[in-house]
Amino acid sequence: MKRTLLTLVTTSLVLVAEAAETNELEKTESGGLTVEASVDVLSDYIWRGTICNGNPVWQPSATIGYDAGDFGTVSANVWSSFDLTHKRGTATNSRRSCGAQEIDYTLAYANSLGPVGIEAGHIWYTFPNNNGSSDQDLYATVSYENDIVTPSASAYWNYSDSAGTDVSAVYFSFGLSHDFKPIEALTLTPKAEIGFGDHAYTGSAGGTELTDQTLGFSASYAVTDWFSIGAQINYTWTPSHTLRHEGYMGEGKHQILWGGVNATISF
Numbered sequence: 001m002k003r004t005l006l007t008l009v010t011t012s013l014v015l016v017a018e019a020a021e022t023n024e025l026e027k028t029e030s031g032g033l034t035v036e037a038s039v040d041v042l043s044d045y046i047w048r049g050t051i052c053n054g055n056p057v058w059q060p061s062a063t064i065g066y067d068a069g070d071f072g073t074v075s076a077n078v079w080s081s082f083d084l085t086h087k088r089g090t091a092t093n094s095r096r097s098c099g100a101q102e103i104d105y106t107l108a109y110a111n112s113l114g115p116v117g118i119e120a121g122h123i124w125y126t127f128p129n130n131n132g133s134s135d136q137d138l139y140a141t142v143s144y145e146n147d148i149v150t151p152s153a154s155a156y157w158n159y160s161d162s163a164g165t166d167v168s169a170v171y172f173s174f175g176l177s178h179d180f181k182p183i184e185a186l187t188l189t190p191k192a193e194i195g196f197g198d199h200a201y202t203g204s205a206g207g208t209e210l211t212d213q214t215l216g217f218s219a220s221y222a223v224t225d226w227f228s229i230g231a232q233i234n235y236t237w238t239p240s241h242t243l244r245h246e247g248y249m250g251e252g253k254h255q256i257l258w259g260g261v262n263a264t265i266s267f
């Protein structure tokens with residue numbers, strides 16, 4: 001009787017464990033809803049090699065996505081940049097502290113074909129303190145993940161600009177990166193990126209130009225399954241002599257060292 005009872009209990013525990021494993025596998029295969037929120041605190045706001053704000057900023061972001069398994073992932077993101085000081089560039093405004101400099105909205109679709117990742121989407125850039133001006137980009141990215149280094153290429157078409165910029169403006173970027181995990185919770189990522197824009201994008205008399213190059217290093221530490229902290233440091237410079245002469249980066253600079261820290265929660 002005791003052996004029969006012990007066998008029954010053991011069998012029940014095995015069945016429960018198998019059911020839990022099967023349920024977890026089904027969740028993984030079927031995907032589901034994901035939510036992520038993060039905030040970066042940076043020494044400067046650098047975008048495509050230009051200094052959008054040469055003073056400290058904080059940049060919160062929120063993303064909601066749905067993973068449809070083999071059908072890919074769709075997501076919606078809201079990102080913003082706020083001043084941390086009264087200054088923006090060389091200008092000073094006592095009412096500017098913590099004011100919103102920019103709010104962007106992104107809709108994206110991503111999927112993977114083996115090691116090849118693809119993403120396409122739409123970005124709507126808005127600038128609350130600049131008379132309601134805005135930009136809109138369509139973009140596409142492709143990457144190839146492997147054990148040595150992950151190359152990626154992106155193209156952004158600025159098809160709509162309230163300031164009247166030529167709608168043929170296109171910006172391209174190419175990057176190399178690789179994740180190292182010295183321990184399970186820690187991810188270290190060195191990267192190198194280069195960008196260039198066509199004549200309509202740069203507005204340069206020289207036509208298509210290399211706009212920016214960046215060498216960077218970031219670290220992320222998973223404190224829990226849903227909370228992580230990180231830091232980054234980057235060195236960005238303007239490789240084009242023509243754009244350096246035309247002041248592309250802004251604030252009289254053609255190179256800058258910048259970085260900051262961040263925190264992320266995800267479910």
